[in-house]
Amino acid sequence: MIIAIIFMYNRVRNKRSTPATFALWVVVWMVVLFFAFAPKISDPLAGFFGFSRGLDLLIIAGFAVIAYAGFRFYIKIDNLNQNMTDLVREIAIRNEIQLDEENDE
Secondary structure, three states: OHHHEEEHHHHOOOOOOOOOHHHHHHHHHHHHHHHOOOHHHHHHHHHHOOOOHHHHHHHHHHHHHHHHHHHHHHHHHHHHHEEEHHHHHHHHEEEEEEHHHHOOO
């Protein structure tokens, strides 16, 4: 987890990430560390959501976050694919127009 924080810090320093993103990841990793060293603290929260143990709640929440991230990645990749298709189509049309003009001369 310390390595992840250092990695994110280097990304911010190289201007490949924002300070807000860095702060979000630091908070996420601190919460993970907190529950890793004090898992019993999550038991009352788990009881509120109908789970018998806090660890069960944390595992289900982790799966939900991973599923959401996978969905977001799918949407992002689909958008990039569509943008690339549009760009290639536009370049092909421009090249075809240029070839037609060259053949007319």
